[in-house]
Amino acid sequence: MKKYDYIFIGAGPSNVFAIYELLQIQANLKILLIEKGRSITERFCPKRKNHQCIDCRPCNITTGFSGAGAFSDGKLSLNDHGEIGGNLISYLKPEEFGEILNYTDQIYLDFGADNQIYGTDINGEIAKIRKKAIECNLKLIESGIRHLGTEKAFEIYSSLQEYLIKKGVEILFQMPVKDLIIKDNKAIGVELENKKYYADKIILGVGREGSSWLEKICDQYQIAKKPGVIDIGVRVECDASITKQIDDISYESKLVYYTKTFDDKVRTFCWNPKGEVTEERYDDNLALANGHSYKCGTLKTGNTNLALLVSKNFTEPFKTPIEYGKHIARLANMLSDGKVIVQTYGDFKRGRRTTKERLLRNNTQPTLKDAVPGDLSLVLPYRLMLNIKEMIEALDQLMNGFAGDGTLLYGVEVKFYSNKLKVNKNFETNIKNLYALGDGAGITRGLMQASMNGIAFARKQ
Numbered sequence: 488m489k490k491y492d493y494i495f496i497g498a499g500p501s502n503v504f505a506i507y508e509l510l511q512i513q514a515n516l517k518i519l520l521i522e523k524g525r526s527i528t529e530r531f532c533p534k535r536k537n538h539q540c541i542d543c544r545p546c547n548i549t550t551g552f553s554g555a556g557a558f559s560d561g562k563l564s565l566n567d568h569g570e571i572g573g574n575l576i577s578y579l580k581p582e583e584f585g586e587i588l589n590y591t592d593q594i595y596l597d598f599g600a601d602n603q604i605y606g607t608d609i610n611g612e613i614a615k616i617r618k619k620a621i622e623c624n625l626k627l628i629e630s631g632i633r634h635l636g637t638e639k640a641f642e643i644y645s646s647l648q649e650y651l652i653k654k655g656v657e658i659l660f661q662m663p664v665k666d667l668i669i670k671d672n673k674a675i676g677v678e679l680e681n682k683k684y685y686a687d688k689i690i691l692g693v694g695r696e697g698s699s700w701l702e703k704i705c706d707q708y709q710i711a712k713k714p715g716v717i718d719i720g721v722r723v724e725c726d727a728s729i730t731k732q733i734d735d736i737s738y739e740s741k742l743v744y745y746t747k748t749f750d751d752k753v754r755t756f757c758w759n760p761k762g763e764v765t766e767e768r769y770d771d772n773l774a775l776a777n778g779h780s781y782k783c784g785t786l787k788t789g790n791t792n793l794a795l796l797v798s799k800n801f802t803e804p805f806k807t808p809i810e811y812g813k814h815i816a817r818l819a820n821m822l823s824d825g826k827v828i829v830q831t832y833g834d835f836k837r838g839r840r841t842t843k844e845r846l847l848r849n850n851t852q853p854t855l856k857d858a859v860p861g862d863l864s865l866v867l868p869y870r871l872m873l874n875i876k877e878m879i880e881a882l883d884q885l886m887n888g889f890a891g892d893g894t895l896l897y898g899v900e901v902k903f904y905s906n907k908l909k910v911n912k913n914f915e916t917n918i919k920n921l922y923a924l925g926d927g928a929g930i931t932r933g934l935m936q937a938s939m940n941g942i943a944f945a946r947k948q
């Protein structure tokens with residue numbers, strides 16, 4: 488029986504960067520990486536060409552080498568206070584966080600990322616946005632952004648895949664891990680459909696896509712976890728001219744608002760100037776809204792999209808945040824025959840369904856072509872609806888026209904990273920030799936921190 492030093496479950500950025508760094512520290516490690524999706528060279532989303540989802544199983548957008556990173560917009564947040572993209576800072580010393588951020592950024596550069604950084608305060612322009620945001624009761628979280636762009640992100644991760652294979656990492660694609668092998672409270676291996684593999688250490692890096700599976704595994708083996716925040720909201724799309732002033736300076740802005748009625752936190756997320764709204768599919772066939780943008784000028788659209796997410800902390804006895812999010816998403820899919828719903832903000836405010844006719848004459852045309860005109864008020868709880876409305880009105884003061892009747896809302900967008908695994912400073916769970924990284928563990932929420940989590944894990948070995 489061949490035994491590995493490490494088995495990594497999931498080939499997302501967290502695990503990919505962990506393996507990269509382990510190999511810098513020690514060359515001859517026996518590493519097995521198991522991924523339920525495809526090799527990056529075989530990842531292709533038909534919908535990006537013909538605008539129709541053909542329901543690939545598993546979804547090529549969220550699974551395969553580099554996980555949700557491959558078709559992401561590839562915005563790397565370079566915020567060294569750890570305020571964007573996760574909670575990794577609470578596992579590291581501040582100076583360690585800053586050093587790992589620069590180191591990880593350099594790896595992206597070495598593999599081909601663009602040198603340009605958006606969002607640094609050239610000529611005091613960011614200070615002007617910050618002042619205006621304060622006047623609208625919005626908090627601007629400042630951060631440099633390196634924008635890879637969807638097609639460039641794909642190239643960078645392709646080079647990383649090639650690099651790992653050349654270094655002798657064994658990778659199994661299209662092989663979902665079904666179960667863990669745990670003996671005397673110690674992880675010793677993993678079980679696939681027809682085969683078992685053994686290793687000294689097992690690392691879970693299953694992302695949001697693997698969150699349901701992980702939840703089941705946690706219950707089965709009493710892996711300690713706590714319910715985290717739920718992020719639910721909509722993707723908003725408007726004419727790019729409305730966001731232009733901000734886009735030109737900072738590429739995207741992280742803005743936080745505490746709503747007047749409920750004092751709930753709403754934030755902007757994944758801002759894509761001249762981008763496209765996309766659909767992401769989860770294992771249980773849920774269609775959710777997302778977005779991205781290309782680096783290349785000819786692939787850009789005339790619209791900007793961004794998510795507005797309501798962060799909600801639930802208290803005892805509630806303990807199933809993922810199910811709650813899925814429930815709302817299912818409701819939306821039920822009304823739209825399994826597709827994402829689109830509604831104009833004018834109709835949303837007036838409490839009426841958007842019809843095909845009204846959508847056709849709308850100023851802003853949807854970039855997600857098969858979105859179904861519908862009514863989000865039949866899906867979103869009152870509290871979420873009001874939070875979103877108040878946030879849109881606040882953003883309108885910053886970007887005149889944002890709350891115009893023609894702005895589009897797509898629903899729903901849910902982030903399934905709400906299950907927070909209890910891990911120590913080495914990212915080890917309460918099961919010995921079982922580690923958890925990235926979005927699936929509830930530690931991170933974005934590419935940069937997920938990648939950094941991998942580096943931090945490797946250095947603590």
Ligand SMILES: Cc1cc2nc3c(=O)[nH]c(=O)nc-3n(C[C@H](O)[C@H](O)[C@H](O)COP(=O)(O)OP(=O)(O)OC[C@H]3O[C@@H](n4cnc5c(N)ncnc54)[C@H](O)[C@@H]3O)c2cc1C
Nearest residue numbers: 497499501523550554555559562664694697925926933934
């Ligand atoms: C459309 C889109 C756009 C995005 N844009 C940005 C952006 O611009 N900037 C940003 O910072 N973030 C962005 N993100 C988020 C970012 O991609 C994630 O935060 C990041 O990829 C998380 O990395 P991870 O390693 O934790 O997990 P993931 O990247 O989700 O990878 C997890 C992997 O585990 C695999 N897996 C799951 N279960 C199993 C199993 N049982 N067996 C084997 N394999 C399994 C999955 O197939 C997947 O490949 C975007 C995400 C999407 C979907």
